[in-house]
Amino acid sequence: MKTPASKSTPPPFDRERQYAAKRRAVIFAAGAAFRKQGYHNTSMVEIARSLGLSKAALYYYVKSKEEILYNCHIMVYDAMDISVKAVRGNKGTGLEKLENLYEEFVKLLTRDGLALLADIGGLKGDFKKTVLMRRGKIERAVTRIVIAGMKDGSIAKADPKVTVFFFMGALNWLNLWFEPGGRLSGEEIAQAFVAQMRAGIAGPKP
Amino acid sequence: MKTPASKSTPPPFDRERQYAAKRRAVIFAAGAAFRKQGYHNTSMVEIARSLGLSKAALYYYVKSKEEILYNCHIMVYDAMDISVKAVRGNKGTGLEKLENLYEEFVKLLTRDGLALLADIGGLKGDFKKTVLMRRGKIERAVTRIVIAGMKDGSIAKADPKVTVFFFMGALNWLNLWFEPGGRLSGEEIAQAFVAQMRAGIAGPKP
Amino acid sequence: MKTPASKSTPPPFDRERQYAAKRRAVIFAAGAAFRKQGYHNTSMVEIARSLGLSKAALYYYVKSKEEILYNCHIMVYDAMDISVKAVRGNKGTGLEKLENLYEEFVKLLTRDGLALLADIGGLKGDFKKTVLMRRGKIERAVTRIVIAGMKDGSIAKADPKVTVFFFMGALNWLNLWFEPGGRLSGEEIAQAFVAQMRAGIAGPKP
């Protein structure tokens, strides 16, 4: 049974939740527009209108356009960090871990409205620094898994950096052509991408 | 032996050549900046300064900033078209053709200062339409080769579109991390990319 | 002895008093901020926060930011008017009256948190007209006293307007450097200012 909340003063908890939800909505709406048209080709008015808000109302939820872009990036890296952590605990060869991780990445980008934004040029100062740091962190984590795979023989020996960049590049490209609800589901793309990635780097069968 | 051109009235041919050369210089300088910082983060002043020109002087060689971006795109697709034509005449399986083509693409993008620019959002109207058309043309050409490969058994059966997007994505990503004169030569990257691409899609060994 | 007011229904008199007191508090808090940072560099949010209120709550006590500024000005002129009236009834030479009045003015501005605000530009329409009128009224009253002093020989003959502006200017400057609780008390400044003013304009000793 619920405690009857007095209607005159809604619990502050709800307020905060509503606020957070709307802030998220703003960032996601903006992120979608950024992905489709690019950061600089998307004006704050457009974002506002897509949410049925006035331009000024946006600033109640976010500090600046740049902060929105920053958060778009950060959300992706947060989600990726979680996937990385999850995979680290797994048993299995480097290749198996990489497959799991890569599948997560593809699903992330096709399912949650998140996007690996290329518009890093729109960020300056600390925003830029932080995002580059986060990207580097992910790249290093993936590279470490690849190197481990090369050691245990599950991944063919090669320059790890080039190897990583090759299949990570496909993720970025995803933003530009994947349409939710299109002919191909995210799941199908994930299967296909993982298969190609695996076949492209797998070591010799024992 | 060359006829010494009188200095006062250089042959009009030289004039045109000079003009064309300078125009190319403008477009390449701009393209390099676009690739590094993005179209909208690069001002005409910057481009001018990087060439030792005044802002206004640019407009003697190009009609607009958008036209520069347009030409950057077109130059890539022109070069790619040539590679496509060259490969079409070759003998060999679909996979072999694809390998040749892909190698050409990587070399193109690492050697000639050309870049597969993502800033399509900066283009409007006919500029945009044309560029999208050219991109589509290349994609279809590559896809046709892949399909042929699937028929002749050299490439494993799968959704051709996803297959193509996977390894074409890596090309776009190239822009963002490849530094001419860095640790890895374009040649090396080309070898590695081709190897991964091939392994990722090759059909069962007969 | 006071009648103990029942808590549930406080006499309407208290209501009004409370309201007036709070309104005064808003105006004084705003005035202090205006003096320190200027009208346009002080936002309504700042004023609200300095009183522990929400931005919207201010509007329960005042109609607009401009009205606050207007009232700040008016309060000074009201107080000055009282001083002028008090001095008018006095006996003595023009110089003596002027000394009394000037002392009152300095005390007013150092003691009561009032300030001779320079931000008249922030006022428009009737607000501006009224404030300028009140300022003119004070200036004329002071000038009349000076002229009387010149007639009775207590003040040296000179252009009365320049004379007045000279020592009135010092009052305005006061806002910008006087800090309550600083090294110098308002009383001390008053003594010093009056002395300099007097010496500067006194007529020849008889």
Place this chain on the structure above:
Amino acid sequence: MKTPASKSTPPPFDRERQYAAKRRAVIFAAGAAFRKQGYHNTSMVEIARSLGLSKAALYYYVKSKEEILYNCHIMVYDAMDISVKAVRGNKGTGLEKLENLYEEFVKLLTRDGLALLADIGGLKGDFKKTVLMRRGKIERAVTRIVIAGMKDGSIAKADPKVTVFFFMGALNWLNLWFEPGGRLSGEEIAQAFVAQMRAGIAGPKP
């Protein structure tokens, strides 16, 4: 006789001069508006229109509105510094030096379109810091002269700071009521102000 300058390429010296002159014009026009209406009540469009320029053209001559205000302040302090230096070399009592200096100050502010702007609140960061520093420097220089005068007996002993603030205040007030071309010339005001200042602080006649 003039050297006939080739018309096609005017000497760069002229260019620079023209540019500097226009920049000065912008700053003076803005300064005049700031004085009359206040910094925040003056928009860049207004300034531009008063010069027959477009808003954007202003930015060819100045970096920002704040930079204009900064320069307005600095020009006054530069001029004052020169006066201070000139007076320092003089012979005479402290009082005599002060008279000379004060006269210069009044003339400066009534003659050259310069103004002792009160809108320091419009400045931030280094701009503000520098202006406050410059103001402090002037105040200290004046105070030193006053102290010297107190030592040599030409100025009556009193708190030097209050003494200085009293007559410096009149200068600031000047901005708000002095109209070039009005009833009183700058020269006349200077005479009157100096007389009142002197009489107000002079030491006992020997």
Place this chain on the structure above:
DNA sequence: TATGAATGAGTATTCATTCAT
């Protein structure tokens, strides 16, 4: 050819103010 000067159109951002609850 080349440039200094000027501009129009667009954009992010701020802030006083209102209103439903």
Place this chain on the structure above:
DNA sequence: GATGAATGAATACTCATTCAT
């Protein structure tokens, strides 16, 4: 009485582009 949410109007600033010289 009080506030969270929303908005309209204003404003500084940028930048690609033009044009007289």
